Amino acid sequence: MAPFEFCRPESLAEAIAMLDPHDPDIRPVGGGTAVIQMMKAGVLRPTRLVFLDRVEAKHAQISVDAQGQLHVGGLTRLSALEHSAIVKQGWPVLARVLIALSNVRVRNVATIGGSLAHGDPHMDLPPVLSALGAKVVISGPAGDREVKVEDLYLGYYDTVLAHNELISKVIVPAQGARAAAYSKVTTRSHHDWPALGLAAVLSTNAQGQLDTVSLVLAAATDRPTRLVKAENMLRGSHAEDRLLQEAGALAADELDIVGDMHGSADYKKQLLRTYLGRTVKQALSLAEGGAQ
Ligand SMILES: Cc1cc2nc3c(=O)[nH]c(=O)nc-3n(C[C@H](O)[C@H](O)[C@H](O)COP(=O)(O)OP(=O)(O)OC[C@H]3O[C@@H](n4cnc5c(N)ncnc54)[C@H](O)[C@@H]3O)c2cc1C
Known part of the structure; x- marks a missing residue:
């Protein structure tokens, strides 16, 4: 070396x-x-x-602001996030994702900033944070700027970060009454790298129709990708089975899905057709108090 x-x-x-x-x-x-x-x-x-482990402790803190948004310092360890009572209470989807993100040895040292800056499209947090509408604070020599997690990625291991910029904070809007779920489809153990990751964050109106719909795919494209056409198809609906199937098929057809060691492109397309509906239903079920 x-x-x-x-x-x-x-x-x-x-x-x-x-x-x-x-x-x-x-x-x-x-x-x-x-x-x-x-x-x-x-x-x-x-x-x-x-090494960033000695920088000011405030960059590894978890708090909630007056608007109910979660603030997570960029150097916060994933295990701190996983065990945070604030996160479990207000952002249960994040707490659920973290327990299956790699293993405890990795979570004890990995930071949220590193998790978002790395830019591997197989990672679990970018799609979930993107679907929740989170943004990162990027600190550089000229000060701070904010970028939505959705806009952070340019391609494989490629982000909008300059080489002398750091992710110093992640700000996540309140999950509130929104229904949220993440399907991590693995071919080996449950915490292994996903063959497909799919995050769904939804709200419903008084009539029970889907009102806001955010679906973000990972591990099948070169960066976390919003399923915009499927979102538009589902908005205003009651998430009927037939429509969910159509939305899954539309998403699978619309995207340039790439195969990798975890599955071929065809396999991932089939997973997407199947898991889009499952993930939406799981989110709605969890919001109604279904099994965690
Ligand atoms: C065995 C194993 C299994 C794994 N399984 C999964 C999995 O199932 N799901 C999953 O999502 N991930 C998985 N991972 C990846 C793991 O989540 C990442 O390695 C980890 O999140 C990276 O965080 P880190 O702090 O260690 O980053 P580092 O290794 O320190 O850095 C990663 C990259 O980000 C840059 N960087 C670090 N911190 C910052 C910052 N604050 N601002 C800007 N740039 C920064 C570094 O320069 C580097 O380019 C696995 C990793 C291992 C080793």
Whole structure:
């Protein structure tokens, strides 16, 4: 392994100053769970690693603001999020996703910032946070900017982050009365990488019709992808079985689905046809107090 510099700044500003907008071999490190894998695989040969574990503790805090939005510091460990009473109470869909996201050893060190910045389209949090309408606060030398999670990704391992920008916070609107579910379809153990991930966040009106519909697909396209045509088809409906089947077929036809080691493109299309309806129904059932 080529030698590299190892830095442990004590503030976010100091960390940003140690990064270089023109050099992808100088990397920030949250938990390092993905960075180490990339180094072992030889796809990353860093010249400098900037560990973020000593920056101000406020960047690893979980709180709720006056509008009921969840604020999660970018350096918050996934296990802290998983065990947070605030999250369990107000964002149960996140708590459910986290217990099947990799294993406890990874969750104990991985951070939410690293989870969102990595840009692997198989990851579980981006589709769920995107469907919930979350945004990230991105900190750089010129200050902070906010980007919707939905707009964070450009393609495989590619985000709108500059090489000297850090995800310092994630802000998630209240889940409130919205129905929400995430289907993680795996071919091996339940916490393994998904062959397909599908997040559904829905609200219904007084007549029981779907009012807002957000469906986000992962692990089948080069980035988390909104199923816009299926959303439009379902909005205003009572989520009847036939319509859910049609929406699943429409989504499978509309997208350029790509195969990988977890399944062929045809297999993933079939999963999408099946799981779109299942995920919507599971969300509605959970909102009515169905089995967790
Ligand atoms: C065995 C194993 C199984 C896994 N299974 C799953 C799974 O089922 N589902 C799933 O979703 N994930 C899975 N993962 C991936 C895991 O979720 C990620 O490795 C982890 O979330 C990355 O977080 P981290 O803090 O360790 O990131 P790091 O490894 O520290 O960083 C990842 C990337 O983000 C950059 N980065 C880090 N922090 C920031 C920041 N604050 N701002 C900007 N850029 C930053 C780094 O430079 C790097 O490019 C698995 C990982 C392993 C090792």
